Amino acid sequence: MQQQYDNHLRTNFPVFEKELIDEIEHTGEFRTFMPDEILMRKGQFMRSTMLVISGLLKIYREDEDGSEFLMYYLKPGEACALSMVCAARHEASPVMAKAVAETEVMMVPVDTMSEWMAKYKSWYQFVIETYRSRFDELLLTLDNVAFRSMDERLAFYLKRAKEAQHTNNIEISHQEIANELNTSREVISRLLKKMEQKGMLALHRNVIELKNL
Amino acid sequence: MQQQYDNHLRTNFPVFEKELIDEIEHTGEFRTFMPDEILMRKGQFMRSTMLVISGLLKIYREDEDGSEFLMYYLKPGEACALSMVCAARHEASPVMAKAVAETEVMMVPVDTMSEWMAKYKSWYQFVIETYRSRFDELLLTLDNVAFRSMDERLAFYLKRAKEAQHTNNIEISHQEIANELNTSREVISRLLKKMEQKGMLALHRNVIELKNL
DNA sequence: TATCTTCAGTGATCCAGATCACATTCAGAA
DNA sequence: TTCTGAATGTGATCTGGATCACTGAAGATA
Numbered sequence: 001m002q003q004q005y006d007n008h009l010r011t012n013f014p015v016f017e018k019e020l021i022d023e024i025e026h027t028g029e030f031r032t033f034m035p036d037e038i039l040m041r042k043g044q045f046m047r048s049t050m051l052v053i054s055g056l057l058k059i060y061r062e063d064e065d066g067s068e069f070l071m072y073y074l075k076p077g078e079a080c081a082l083s084m085v086c087a088a089r090h091e092a093s094p095v096m097a098k099a100v101a102e103t104e105v106m107m108v109p110v111d112t113m114s115e116w117m118a119k120y121k122s123w124y125q126f127v128i129e130t131y132r133s134r135f136d137e138l139l140l141t142l143d144n145v146a147f148r149s150m151d152e153r154l155a156f157y158l159k160r161a162k163e164a165q166h167t168n169n170i171e172i173s174h175q176e177i178a179n180e181l182n183t184s185r186e187v188i189s190r191l192l193k194k195m196e197q198k199g200m201l202a203l204h205r206n207v208i209e210l211k212n213l
Numbered sequence: 214m215q216q217q218y219d220n221h222l223r224t225n226f227p228v229f230e231k232e233l234i235d236e237i238e239h240t241g242e243f244r245t246f247m248p249d250e251i252l253m254r255k256g257q258f259m260r261s262t263m264l265v266i267s268g269l270l271k272i273y274r275e276d277e278d279g280s281e282f283l284m285y286y287l288k289p290g291e292a293c294a295l296s297m298v299c300a301a302r303h304e305a306s307p308v309m310a311k312a313v314a315e316t317e318v319m320m321v322p323v324d325t326m327s328e329w330m331a332k333y334k335s336w337y338q339f340v341i342e343t344y345r346s347r348f349d350e351l352l353l354t355l356d357n358v359a360f361r362s363m364d365e366r367l368a369f370y371l372k373r374a375k376e377a378q379h380t381n382n383i384e385i386s387h388q389e390i391a392n393e394l395n396t397s398r399e400v401i402s403r404l405l406k407k408m409e410q411k412g413m414l415a416l417h418r419n420v421i422e423l424k425n426l
Numbered sequence: 427t428a429t430c431t432t433c434a435g436t437g438a439t440c441c442a443g444a445t446c447a448c449a450t451t452c453a454g455a456a
Numbered sequence: 457t458t459c460t461g462a463a464t465g466t467g468a469t470c471t472g473g474a475t476c477a478c479t480g481a482a483g484a485t486a
Contacts, residue, residue, distance in 0.1 A: 061352060063360045071355075085345035094352055118331045131344050132298035138351060139274060139307055142284075145358050146395055147276045150443070173463060182359055184444055189464060205452060205463065363473070386433060397474055402434060418433065418482055 008053045008104065012077035013126070020120045024051070028106040033099040040083070040097040045090070048107040049083040052076050055103025056164060060096045060180070070157070070180035071095065072137035073164040081134035084127065088114065100165070153181055154191050158201070159213055168210040221266045221317065225290035226339070233333045237264070241319040246312040253296070253310040258303070261320040262296040265289050268316025269377060273309045273393070283370070283393035284308065285350035286377040294347035297340065301327065313378070366394055367404050371414070372426055381423040 009021050016024070029048070033039055039050070042062045057074040059082075074080060074097070086093055087110040116123040144153045157177065161170045174192065178185045192208065195201050202209040222234050229237070242261070246252055252263070255275045270287040272295075287293060287310070299306055300323040329336040357366045370390065374383045387405065391398045405421065408414050415422040 061355060061359070063356070067360065069355075069359045081344070082348065085341055085348065088341050089345060091345075094349065114337070117337065124327070124330065128298055128301050131294070132302060132304075135295065135298065135348070135351075136307065138348075138355070142274060142282075142351070142355055142358070143276070145355070146274070146282045147280065175463075185464085186445080186466085187443055190443095190466080193465080203464085388433075398434085399436085399475080400473055403436080403473095406435075416434085 008076070009106070012053060013051070015122045015126060017120065017122055020116065020123055023112075023116070024106060024108065027112050028108045031105055031107060033103045033105070035099055035101055037099045038096065039099060039103075039105070040093050040095075042094060042096050043092045045092050046083050046087040046110075048109045049087050049113055050074075050080045050097075051106040051108065052078050053104040053106055056100040057103060057105075058098050058100055058180075060098065061094075062096050063182075067182055068096065068179055069182050071141055072134070073100070073160065075164060078133070079126070079130045081130045084113065084130065150181070150183060150187060151191050151194075154188065155195075155200075155213060157181060158208065158210060162210050162213070170208045170210065171206060172208065173206055221289070222319070225266060226264070228335045228339060230333065230335055233329065233336060236325075236329070237319060237321065240325050241321045244318055244320060246316045246318070248312055248314055250312045251309065252312060252316075252318070253306050253308075255307060255309050256305045258305050259296050259300040259323075261322045262300050262326055263287075263293045263310075264319040264321065265291050266317040266319055269313040270316055270318075271311050271313055271393075273311065274307070275309050280395055281309065281392055282395050284354055285347070286313070286373065288377060291346070292339070292343045294343045297326065297343065363394070363396060363400060364404050364407075367401065368408075368413075368426060370394060371421065371423060375423050375426070383421045383423065384419060385421065386419055 009016070009024060013021070028051070030053075033055070039057065040046070052074050054076050056076075057080075059071045059074060059080070060068040061071050062068055080097065082093065082095055085091075090110075117127065118124075140156075144156050148156070154177070157180070158170065161172070162168060174188045175185045178188045181188070192201070192203055196203050199211060200213055201211050222229070222237060226234070241264070243266075246268070252270065253259070265287050267289050269289075270293075272284045272287060272293070273281040274284050275281055293310065295306065295308055298304075303323075330340065331337075353369075357369050361369070367390070370393070371383065374385070375381060387401045388398045391401045394401070405414070405416055409416050412424060413426055414424050
């Protein structure tokens with residue numbers, strides 16, 4: 001098992017030098033989450049940051065009334081920028097994280113994290129890159145919700161899902177999509193039907209088969 | 214002049230140790246911008262990050278068609294998180310920055326910036342805090358546009374303006390508000406009129422006087 | 427004082443998307 | 457096979473907000 005995630009660490013975090021990989025293995029806590037399992041709720045306090053080793057996570061912004069708005073995915077080789085800042089400041093998480101597939105993560109304690117900033121150039125670079133990529137993803141999400149209509153947002157949603165899950169067959173119900181875009185199921189069903197008529201995709205029960213998006 | 218912004222640096226960035234303040238003064242480039250002047254356009258490349266010393270900035274996300282969506286304000290004592298990551302990675306700015314009032318900023322070259330990360334604990338803390346606060350602000354903006362209707366978004370907009378500008382008299386036209394919320398002038402005029410009838414504010418030409426928001 | 431420009435008020439109309447009310451279909455449990 | 461619950465299809469209706477077409481009012485400028 002040790003050997004297994006060691007390999008995954010090397011593969012997914014190629015910029016890290018050998019010594020850093022060793023440190024991560026020794027100080028980090030390795031955890032596995034099942035599909036749909038929630039890793040982190042809004043309001044929960046964090047003592048460590050998360051590196052995604054395998055699988056896939058979805059990061060949601062939650063409203064008071066319980067709506068879950070999809071912000072972005074976290075893929076292997078990525079880390080949660082919010083857990084970095086919140087852990088560093090002993091603050092509560094402003095978001096919810098849920099596993100899409102079975103997912104392995106490495107939890108790195110906050111103190112260790114800030115030590116490495118000075119000790120490993122590659123860690124510093126990685127943290128900067130993490131902030132940048134999460135900010136960029138969030139800006140894309142903001143663009144969509146601020147400037148685009150629902151059909152464009154749905155197309156963007158499906159492209160993102162395809163890219164994150166490396167498949168043309170997205171396994172999800174219309175209701176779930178509606179929740180994650182904060183709209184209603186009927187709207188999603190009707191828009192999907194239109195896209196099917198245009199030959200952009202094919203609809204099956206619980207599966208959307210993407211064709212020419 | 215040297216003495217003047219020196220004092221402002223000390224006042225607005227109280228966490229910085231004396232040595233760091235000195236370094237900032239010697240390596241940073243001090244610049245002043247006039248009201249409505251644009252500091253940074255979307256797509257422009259950055260070689261340095263910006264610390265706001267006095268005045269006020271607005272940060273916008275721009276659409277292809279030229280719409281300007283307000284993300285958040287930058288106040289004295291704050292820095293642009295995006296200029297930090299983009300400068301560090303020699304990338305183009307994803308946002309536009311405009312001066313609200315006459316604004317003094319200190320431009321710090323990217324190389325210097327990353328040196329300080331290891332050299333000054335207070336700088337490291339400041340950078341982390343900058344990422345956190347900008348992420349939080351962006352999440353608030355996202356909440357509004359994702360979950361709230363226009364009247365609530367307008368109320369939030371006005372509260373933010375009041376807090377950033379330290380005044381109950383917001384000097385702005387309905388058209389400008391509409392642009393920054395990506396809606397139309399008529400909608401803003403009608404909603405403001407309703408709020409006036411409820412006694413929440415008073416309307417004057419180019420000025421909105423806030424009362425009980 | 428006359429004129430011009432920008433800002434604001436307001437009715438009419440339109441449309442995307444929300445909501446309600448059902449019908450239908452499908453996969454798994456019994 | 458039959459039943460049941462979840463997923464999907466679809467019409468009818470409602471509404472917030474967009475758009476169009478004006479009018480009027482306040483400063484700025486000559």
